[in-house]
Amino acid sequence: MHYNLSHLDQLESEAIFIMREVASQFQKPVLLFSGGKDSIVMVHLARKAFWPAKIPFPLMHIDTGHNFDETIKFRDDLVKETGAELIVASVQESIDKGRVVEEKGPNASRNALQTVTLLDAIEEHQFDAAFGGGRRDEEKARAKERFFSHRDEFGQWDPKNQRPELWNLFNGMKQIGEHFRVFPLSNWTEMDVWQYIAKENIPIPNIYYSHKRKVVERNGMLLAVSPYITIKDTEKVEERIVRCRTVGDMTCTGVVESPAAVIEDIIQEVAAARVTERGGRADDKRSETAMEDRKRQGYF
Amino acid sequence: MSETVSTEQYLNMDLLRFTTAGSVDDGKSTLIGRLLYDSKSIFEDQMNAVEEASRNMGDHTVNLALLTDGLKAEREQGITIDVAYRYFATPKRKFIIADTPGHIQYTRNMVTGASTANLAIILVDARHGVVEQTCRHAFIASLLQIKHLVLCVNKMDLVDYSEEAYNKIKEKFDDFSSKLEIQDIHYIPISALKGDNVVEKSENTPWYNGSTLLYTLENVHIASDYNFVDCRLPVQRVIRPQSDKFHDFRGYAGRVEGGIFKPGDDVLALPSGFTTKIKSIETYDQKLDEAFPPMSVCMTLEDEIDISRGDMIVKPNNQPEIGQDIDMMVCWLNDKKLIPGKKYAFKHTTKEGRCVVKEILYKVNINTLHKIEGETEMGLNEIGRIKIRTTTPLFFDSYKKNRSTGSIILIEEGTNETVGAGMII
Missing domain, CATH: 3.40.50.300 (P-loop containing nucleotide triphosphate hydrolases)
Structure with missing residues (x-):
């Protein structure tokens, strides 16, 4: 039938609807931007939602300081192109101020520290809604997330006591000091995101494509060698042809061996993948409920 | 796959x-x-x-x-x-x-x-x-x-x-x-x-x-699950770039919740009642020849009329019902009971307001489908028919006719929790 939207068009329309609801229901929204593909897709959707006006909220990067150089350059170019405002909240500053203490040891990561920096920044700027790129297919605790996810005055998520979400009626009512996390990509899968990037021709950082990189194998994962990780004596640094399946903090984002040089190759690779994309994330492997525990505290 | x-x-x-x-x-x-x-x-x-x-x-x-x-x-x-x-x-x-x-x-x-x-x-x-x-x-x-x-x-x-x-x-x-x-x-x-x-x-x-x-x-054939007959565009947001390039642009953003809109169509804005024509249907990528559910679009009109969030763009010859006294089936979602006389916040399409529960007409025994009359309250997981009165008029259809313009949620004002799911009769 002619009057039938494809599933990707429906997902796009749903995400745009959510973004417009947030811009209208809240006083001061912000889009959490990590430089990863999901947040890049969100920026693209935000441009579409408010065009020809500019994106009516700032982007905020919670910066662990452990970035791939390519991510930062990409971020700055995107901000210039869209004319959006960029706020950088630094984990290093949280450490310097004594708000958090750096983890020790070879597996040290700033991933968990981000939560404090994020919640401090939300409080400082008085944001009342923060867009996240989380998807329900990513992880089992995320499968229970709402589109509009309530956070109490401590930024905590209470998964056992969530508001029912019916039809397309999104309840963003809250007390002063509380905020919402909003997930416009809730119903997207990893494959949907890649197909959408291909369909819309959305530029992504080149680390998503195959390149040569020095890596070290740890706990069955390949980690990119950088000044931010400590190489153990028993570990061997090798140069391999790899790409990032997700992009996050360098200390806990694994890379995968891959010859995928163009988006079509990535799509074939995702279709054949037998491991979830978060399978390459050390931050999720710390315990069975690592994601739920972090989310309860206020993580993305 | x-x-x-x-x-x-x-x-x-x-x-x-x-x-x-x-x-x-x-x-x-x-x-x-x-x-x-x-x-x-x-x-x-x-x-x-x-x-x-x-x-x-x-x-x-x-x-x-x-x-x-x-x-x-x-x-x-x-x-x-x-x-x-x-x-x-x-x-x-x-x-x-x-x-x-x-x-x-x-x-x-x-x-x-x-x-x-x-x-x-x-x-x-x-x-x-x-x-x-x-x-x-x-x-x-x-x-x-x-x-x-x-x-x-x-x-x-x-x-x-x-x-x-x-x-x-x-x-x-x-x-x-x-x-x-x-x-x-x-x-x-x-x-x-x-x-x-x-x-x-x-x-x-x-x-x-x-x-x-x-x-x-x-x-299973799902293409006709939407209502393609009765044109409804609840306005989510007015888009005014106020930039040099789009100086006079004024677009009405929303998702089409019913019918098929085309440029040149006569439309009517609720609640003002003013009529005009659709000038264009815009998206970031292109101007559209038509818009239908569930597309998110931005519509511009020939005349500048007063329209804001919560208003609805429809066709002059096919208007929704307008009223403050709403008869609906409700499913109660909260431990705190529904009691006649109590006030709640509500959300209906892009409209928000307050309402008071006037009456519980009956509750349904959901195992036998029997109606139970004379009830004075409704508890968690119960379903029944109630009447509410809203502070402002709603533009609505029966839930049977349109799931989007016929659904409403009730919100407890103290806790902000979503407590009731309503389907307008």
């Missing part, structure tokens, strides 16, 4: 949202597990994690329910607390499953899952047949106006694939469902555990000539 994925094919897939219901131990998790597993939507690391968790919990077999029971409390107690959403795709369609738990808070969860579903799967155990819960699930599906229902008679392997057992259940459900308003009912004898008639047609049921479950899910 197949080994190679063509982008062209992927872009043409449509979307089916369905909900699954069944009483405890009807094999719902097993069925979902099988659909995910057979469509290669379960990944190795997920399967490994589930295997390990099953071992840790002392289970001898892999407990596929752990795929959907993601929360710590759910795993500890071995129950599903909340609606979980799962995704899988075949080359024809992408599917969103709203998996609603059968234990506590059942009605609340099923209503939530059903509110966005095109189709409901209800499972019955072939040994036990149609039970009270089956009727309750079917009633909720009907109340929420789910257009398609699939009754899966599960565990056929435990009744020796008996045609007689299947027919008995089918007859009994046929009888009950004649009192409901579901247009399209399918019956399928399956064994989720053994895989009979789930993805592959079973040799154990030669007497069954119908389709497998997956074939039904892939082919």
Whole structure:
């Protein structure tokens, strides 16, 4: 039938609807931007939602300081192109101020520290809604997330006591000091995101494509060698042809061996993948409920 | 998903949202597990994690329910607390499953899952047949106006694939469902555990000539589930760039919730009542020749008239009902009871306001469908018919005519919790 939207068009329309609801229901929204593909897709959707006006909220990067150089350059170019405002909240500053203490040891990561920096920044700027790129297919605790996810005055998520979400009626009512996390990509899968990037021709950082990189194998994962990780004596640094399946903090984002040089190759690779994309994330492997525990505290 | 994925094919897939219901131990998790597993939507690391968790919990077999029971409390107690959403795709369609738990808070969860579903799967155990819960699930599906229902008679392997057992259940459900308003009912004898008639047609049921479950899910006709007749655009936001390039641009952003709008069409704005013509329908990529549900668009009009969030753009010759006294079925979602005289906040399309509950007309016994009159309050998981009065007029259709302009939620003003799900009559 002619009057039938494809599933990707429906997902796009749903995400745009959510973004417009947030811009209208809240006083001061912000889009959490990590430089990863999901947040890049969100920026693209935000441009579409408010065009020809500019994106009516700032982007905020919670910066662990452990970035791939390519991510930062990409971020700055995107901000210039869209004319959006960029706020950088630094984990290093949280450490310097004594708000958090750096983890020790070879597996040290700033991933968990981000939560404090994020919640401090939300409080400082008085944001009342923060867009996240989380998807329900990513992880089992995320499968229970709402589109509009309530956070109490401590930024905590209470998964056992969530508001029912019916039809397309999104309840963003809250007390002063509380905020919402909003997930416009809730119903997207990893494959949907890649197909959408291909369909819309959305530029992504080149680390998503195959390149040569020095890596070290740890706990069955390949980690990119950088000044931010400590190489153990028993570990061997090798140069391999790899790409990032997700992009996050360098200390806990694994890379995968891959010859995928163009988006079509990535799509074939995702279709054949037998491991979830978060399978390459050390931050999720710390315990069975690592994601739920972090989310309860206020993580993305 | 197949080994190679063509982008062209992927872009043409449509979307089916369905909900699954069944009483405890009807094999719902097993069925979902099988659909995910057979469509290669379960990944190795997920399967490994589930295997390990099953071992840790002392289970001898892999407990596929752990795929959907993601929360710590759910795993500890071995129950599903909340609606979980799962995704899988075949080359024809992408599917969103709203998996609603059968234990506590059942009605609340099923209503939530059903509110966005095109189709409901209800499972019955072939040994036990149609039970009270089956009727309750079917009633909720009907109340929420789910257009398609699939009754899966599960565990056929435990009744020796008996045609007689299947027919008995089918007859009994046929009888009950004649009192409901579901247009399209399918019956399928399956064994989720053994895989009979789930993805592959079973040799154990030669007497069954119908389709497998997956074939039904892939082919059920959903293109006409939206209302393409009555034009409705609830305005979400006015877009005014005020830039040099778009100095005078004023667009009305929203999602089309009914009908087909075209540039040049006469339209009427509510509540002002002013009429004008559509100048253009804009998206970031292109100007559109037409807009239909569920597209998110931005509309510009020939004349500058006063329109803001909560208003609605419709056709002069096809207007919704307008009023402050609203008669509706409501499902109560909260421990705090609904009491006549109490005030609540509400959300209806893009409109927000306050309302007072005037009267409870009756409650429904959802197992027998009997009406109970003379009630003075409604509690958690109860369904009934109420009258409310709103502070401002609503522009609405009956829920039967349009799920978007006919649905409303009630919000407790102290806690801001969503406490009631209303379907306007």
